Amino acid sequence: xxxxxxxxxxxxxxxxxxxxxxxxxxxxxxxxxxxxxxxxxxxxxxxxxxxxxxxxxxxxxxxxxxxxxxxxxxxxxxxxxxxxxxxxxxxxxxxxxxxxxxxxxxxxxxxxxxxxxxxxxxxxxxxxxxxxxxxxxxxxxxxxxxxxxxxxxxxxxxxxxxxxxxxxxxxxxxxxxxxxxxxxxxxxxxxxxxxxxxxxxxxxxxxxxxxxxxxxxxxxxxxxxxxxxxxxxxxxxxxxxxxxxxxxxxxxxxxxxxxxxxxxxxxxxxxxxxxxxxxxxxxxxxxxxxxxxxxxxxxxxxxxxxxxxxxx
Amino acid sequence: xxxxxxxxxxxxxxxxxxxxxxxxxxxxxxxxxxxxxxxxxxxxxxxxxxxxxxxxxxxxxxxxxxxxxxxxxxxxxxxxxxxxxxxxxxxxxxxxxxxxxxxxxxxxxxxxxxxxxxxxxxxxxxxxxxxxxxxxxxxxxxxxxxxxxxxxxxxxxxxxxxxxxxxxxxxxxxxxxxxxxxxxxxxxxxxxxxxxxxxxxxxxxxxxxxxxxxxxxxxxxxxxxxxxxxxxxxxxxxxxxxxxxxxxxxxxxxxxxxxxxxxxxxxxxxxxxxxxxxxxxxxxxxxxxxxxxxxxxxxxxxxxxxxxxxxxxxxxxxxxxxxxxxxxxxxxxxxxxxxxxxxxxxxxxxxxxxxxxxxxxxxxxx
Numbered sequence: 001x002x003x004x005x006x007x008x009x010x011x012x013x014x015x016x017x018x019x020x021x022x023x024x025x026x027x028x029x030x031x032x033x034x035x036x037x038x039x040x041x042x043x044x045x046x047x048x049x050x051x052x053x054x055x056x057x058x059x060x061x062x063x064x065x066x067x068x069x070x071x072x073x074x075x076x077x078x079x080x081x082x083x084x085x086x087x088x089x090x091x092x093x094x095x096x097x098x099x100x101x102x103x104x105x106x107x108x109x110x111x112x113x114x115x116x117x118x119x120x121x122x123x124x125x126x127x128x129x130x131x132x133x134x135x136x137x138x139x140x141x142x143x144x145x146x147x148x149x150x151x152x153x154x155x156x157x158x159x160x161x162x163x164x165x166x167x168x169x170x171x172x173x174x175x176x177x178x179x180x181x182x183x184x185x186x187x188x189x190x191x192x193x194x195x196x197x198x199x200x201x202x203x204x205x206x207x208x209x210x211x212x213x214x215x216x217x218x219x220x221x222x223x224x225x226x227x228x229x230x231x232x233x234x235x236x237x238x239x240x241x242x243x244x245x246x247x248x249x250x251x252x253x254x255x256x257x258x259x260x261x262x263x264x265x266x267x268x269x270x271x272x273x274x275x276x277x278x279x280x281x282x283x284x285x286x287x288x289x290x291x292x293x294x295x296x297x298x299x300x301x302x303x304x305x306x307x308x309x310x311x312x
Numbered sequence: 313x314x315x316x317x318x319x320x321x322x323x324x325x326x327x328x329x330x331x332x333x334x335x336x337x338x339x340x341x342x343x344x345x346x347x348x349x350x351x352x353x354x355x356x357x358x359x360x361x362x363x364x365x366x367x368x369x370x371x372x373x374x375x376x377x378x379x380x381x382x383x384x385x386x387x388x389x390x391x392x393x394x395x396x397x398x399x400x401x402x403x404x405x406x407x408x409x410x411x412x413x414x415x416x417x418x419x420x421x422x423x424x425x426x427x428x429x430x431x432x433x434x435x436x437x438x439x440x441x442x443x444x445x446x447x448x449x450x451x452x453x454x455x456x457x458x459x460x461x462x463x464x465x466x467x468x469x470x471x472x473x474x475x476x477x478x479x480x481x482x483x484x485x486x487x488x489x490x491x492x493x494x495x496x497x498x499x500x501x502x503x504x505x506x507x508x509x510x511x512x513x514x515x516x517x518x519x520x521x522x523x524x525x526x527x528x529x530x531x532x533x534x535x536x537x538x539x540x541x542x543x544x545x546x547x548x549x550x551x552x553x554x555x556x557x558x559x560x561x562x563x564x565x566x567x568x569x570x571x572x573x574x575x576x577x578x579x580x581x582x583x584x585x586x587x588x589x590x591x592x593x594x595x596x597x598x599x600x601x602x603x604x605x606x607x608x609x610x611x612x613x614x615x616x617x618x619x620x621x622x623x624x625x626x627x628x629x630x631x632x633x634x635x636x637x638x639x640x641x642x643x644x645x646x647x648x649x650x651x652x653x654x655x656x657x658x659x660x661x662x663x664x665x666x667x668x669x670x671x672x673x674x675x676x677x678x
C-alpha cells in the first residue's frame with residue numbers, strides 16, 4: 001500500500017520538485033517512509049526491551065553499593081561460587097525436564113482431543129486449558145496445600161496404600177519433582193493447544209494414503225504426524241524453554257528455592273541475591289546468564305525451521 | 313492382481329443412504345470407471361473398496377476373499393487421490409518407496425522398483441525433489457508411481473485428473489491408459505467427467521443417486537443407453553429429448569413431434585415400437601450428430617424438416633445449431649459449410665435409424 005501511495009505522490013508532484021530541498025527528497029524515498037511507519041514499534045522495543053537490557057548490563061558491572069564500576073567483577077565472583085553452578089545445573093534440569101514432559105503430555109492429550117468428535121471438542125478444549133489460564137501465583141498456592149506434609153490430600157491418599165508421608169517440598173528429590181510437576185501441569189495445555197492446531201492442519205488424505213501404503217497407527221504418527229508438526233514442535237519448544245527457564249512464581253511459592261537452595265533456578269536465585277540479599281548488581285549478573293544459554297538453544301532449535309519452511 | 317466383486321453393498325450415514333445396494337463384478341486386469349454426477353456415491357464406493365469407509369451392508373471381495381473387515385493396509389491395494397496426497401516432507405523417491413519401506417523390502421529391490429516406475433512415468437529426473445517443487449502433472453505422476461511400485465492387486469483412482477488444467481488432463485489421460493496397458497493391474501477409476509470415462513474404461517459403470525444405472529462398454533452406453541439418465545449423461549453435447557407420440561396413419565406407424573412435424577418410422581423401428589400403447593407420453597431421444605443438414609439424397613429412415621435456428625456455435629470441424637421444437641430446445645450438428653446462421657431458416661435431417669424412444673415417466677429406454 002505504502003509503495004503505491006508514494007509512487008502516486010511522485011507522479012502528481014510538479015517537475016520543479018527536483019529542485020526542492022534534500023529533506024523533501026528524503027521524505028519521498030520509500031525507505032524513509034518505511035522507517036517512519038515502523039518508528040512507533042522501534043520506540044516501543046527500545047523502551048521495553050533495549051533500555052532494560054542495556055540497563056541490566058550496566059547494573060551487572062557495578063559493585064554492591066552501586067557506586068563503583070567493577071567490570072566483570074560480579075561474573076568472576078559468581079564463577080567461583082558452587083551455588084551458582086548448582087543453580088545453572090538446576091535451571092537446566094528444571095527447564096529441560098519440564099519442557100520435555102509438557103511436550104509429551106501436550107502431544108498425547110492433543111491426540112485424544114483431536115479424535116473427539118467435533119461437537120464435544122470445544123468443551124474439552126476449554127476444560128483442558130484451565131491450568132494455563134489461571135494465574136500460576138494462585139494455582140500454585142493450591143498445589144502448596146496439596147503438597148503439605150501433614151495435612152495434604154496427597155499424603156492422606158497415599159496413606160491408604162501404606163506409602164508416606166512424603167516430605168514433598170522438604171526433600172531435595174521430591175522438591176525438584178514437585179516444582180517440575182506443577183510447571184508441567186501449568187504449561188502442558190499450551191503445548192496441547194498448539195499441537196492440536198498443528199494436528200488439524202495435517203490433511204486427512206495423508207493418513208489415508210499412509211493407511212493404504214500399509215502404515216499402522218504408530219507408523220502414521222512417526223512418519224506423517226511428527227514430520228508434519230516439526231516446525232510447530234520446534235517453535236513451541238523454544239518458546240516454552242524460554243518461559244520455563246525464566247520461571248519464577250512456581251518455585252518461589254512452592255519452595256523459595258529450598259531445601260538448601262536445591263530447587264533454585266536463575267530467576268529465583270537472582271531474586272534472592274538481588275532483592276533479598278540487597279545486591280542488585282549481582283542479581284542482574286545472575287539473570288543475564290540466561291541470555292547466552294537461551295541463545296544457544298534458540299540457534300539449535302530454529303536452525304532448520306526457516307530452511308524447511310512450509311513444505312506443504 | 314485380482315478380480316473385485318461387490319455384493320449388495322450399502323453405505324448409510326445416519327439416516328442417509330449414500331450407496332444403495334450395489335452389485336458389481338470387476339474382472340482381473342479390467343479397467344472400470346465409475347462415473348456419475350457429484351453425490352451419486354461413486355467416491356464412497358471406491359473408498360469402501362479401499363477400506364477407508366466401513367460397509368453398512370453387503371460384501372466386498374478382492375481376489376475371492378471377503379475384505380469387509382480387513383483394514384486398508386492389509387488389502388493390498390494402491391490409491392491415487394484427487395489432490396495426490398503426497399507426503400510433503402519426503403522426496404519423490406521416498407514418497408514412492410514409503411509403502412515398500414514399511415514392509416521392510418530389501419533396499420536393492422526398493423531401488424530397482426522405484427527406478428523402474430520412475431522410468432515408466434518419465435520422472436527419473438525428479439526423484440530427489442520434494443512435492444512442493446513439482447508441477448501438478450508431475451505430482452500426479454509421482455502419485456501414480458507410488459501406486460505402481462507396490463505392485464498391488466488393485467489400483468484405485470479417485471478423480472485423479474480433476475485438479476489439472478484441461479490440456480494436461482488430456483495428456484495425463486493418455487498416460488494413465490498407457491500405464492494400464494503396460495502394468496495391466498485391475499483398476500477402479502472414479503470420475504465425474506464422462507469423456508474420461510469413455511476414453512479410459514474397458515467398462516463404464518454409470519451411477520446415480522447411490523445406484524448403478526447401467527454397466528457397459530463405452531460404445532454400449534453411448535449407442536444403447538438403458539435409461540434417460542445414462543442417455544443424457546454420456547455424450548457431449550447431450551442427447552436431445554423431444555416429447556412425441558406414436559400414431560397409426562394409413563397402416564404405417566409414425567412419430568409425431570409437433571403439430572406440423574411427423575415422420576413414418578423406419579420398418580425396423582416400427583416393428584419394435586408397434587406394441588406400445590399409443591397414448592403413452594413418450595420422448596424421442598436423438599443425439600445431435602443424428603440431426604444434420606439436409607441434402608438431396610437422403611437415406612431411408614432419414615427425414616427432413618424445416619426450422620428456424622436460434623443460435624449457432626461454430627466449433628471448427630462442425631457447427632452446433634440450436635433451435636426449438638414446440639418450446640423444447642434441440643441441438644444439432646451440421647457441417648461448417650452448410651451455411652447455418654443465427655436466426656436463419658434451415659432444412660435439417662433427422663436420422664430415425666439411430667433414434668431412441670423413452671418412457672417419459674419412468675425414463676426407461678423402450
